[in-house]
Amino acid sequence: MDGVDDEAPQKGTVTQRAIERIKSMIAEGRLEPGQRLPTERDLAAQLGISRSSMREAIRALTVLGVLEARHGSGIYVTALEAGDLLETFGVVADLSRGPRLVELLEVRRILESTATALAAARITDDQLAEVEKHLAAMNATDDPEEILAHDLAFHREIAAAAGNETMAAILEGLSSRTFRARVWRGYQEEGAFTRTRREHTAIHRALAARDPEAARAAAAAHVGEVEEWLRAQLG
């Protein structure tokens, strides 16, 4: 009753092999997004490994955003959308320090400026109104927590308007709560509120004018300000 599908001389741990097996099943289309998998017990039997090892494989694919386990119901393939798979990108931001934070901001500057330029060319009136809403809310309060929330939403809305979900998901990770909170903390303490406000206004103006080049410049300057500040902090 053992595996009928054995082959090569085994490489790596059984768990690692199980991860690859499931991954390739999805890559080859044998498992569709949203589809339910066999039970842990059945999967383990199919691959000829113990349930423990199979659970580790499933857990691994779960944190990668590939699978989703619902207690009492079953295991499902996620929608496999950009957001699902790139959620782990936030971990990078969380665990990066020092020079690497500057590098991350540099990446963000490049992507954010391009995304903002694209948004300027494609944004709808409804989306623009949403952006304005967060801009206004950001300027109407002094609570740092609330400002941060609307700041994030401001940029998220713009990234969505750019029309590239993958790019938006990466930017989301690069702006993850803890990352922003850590860097912003010191930045805003230096009275950068006024400057930030002006920069956001400039970005919005460029979007409203449907001017991609102005939008690109404004976004690059916005992120670049923080980048330079952080660079100075380290040097």
Added chain:
Amino acid sequence: MDGVDDEAPQKGTVTQRAIERIKSMIAEGRLEPGQRLPTERDLAAQLGISRSSMREAIRALTVLGVLEARHGSGIYVTALEAGDLLETFGVVADLSRGPRLVELLEVRRILESTATALAAARITDDQLAEVEKHLAAMNATDDPEEILAHDLAFHREIAAAAGNETMAAILEGLSSRTFRARVWRGYQEEGAFTRTRREHTAIHRALAARDPEAARAAAAAHVGEVEEWLRAQLG
């Protein structure tokens, strides 16, 4: 003898909590890169959970590139360098299909063109020689497999010369073997070798001339070609 450090009313699975605990220990600097962790058995005891659950947490952090388990030796924190943490980025490329592949290529075009521009301004003579080596090797053979290998190395060297490890690691993931192999297969079948060759030569010329703008344009055009081809394939 149970946990002395309990707090809130528990949320999520015990494994998920264990993952967060270890992650925060690293984020707070209580665990340094390269440092060895207590044994699975000790860790489990410390958090008051079973070894099975702890193993799942460790496995999760292993696939994320945060921890590294050495059989018979112990569990260690990785160097936490960009390459370690962004390795999972390749999974995204592997599991993406259709429109998402175009989005990924768009992101790659943006980052690759910027990286190439930066490289033009910073590349050393030694690095440039290395780039030339792969360019020559690429043009000296007809074996698609070998061409692909040198193609990858060509761009990898340039990304390294840009001086941003994070960016280089992301580009590495976006050019991962399987991803390239899948897209390149059809692309090269249409006699794109000549065009690719010309594009690579243009990139190299711009690098040798230390001309960032030319380098940016050449790289953008290079990736853009593939991007357009893929877009046409889907439409």
Added chain:
DNA sequence: CCAGCGGAGTGGTCGGACCACTATGCATCG
């Protein structure tokens, strides 16, 4: 017809046993 209950099925957790590999120190050999 519907609300409520119950059981079957599923993932989540636990504990313990054993295997495979590594590293260390000691005994042995040159």
Added chain:
DNA sequence: CGATGCATAGTGGTCCGACCACTCCGCTGG
């Protein structure tokens, strides 16, 4: 005396079997 090799303790890797917590669905009874 130094180098070699081996025994051994310690570690991660795997497996098993049991039980818990939750979900889902069908059955029952009003």
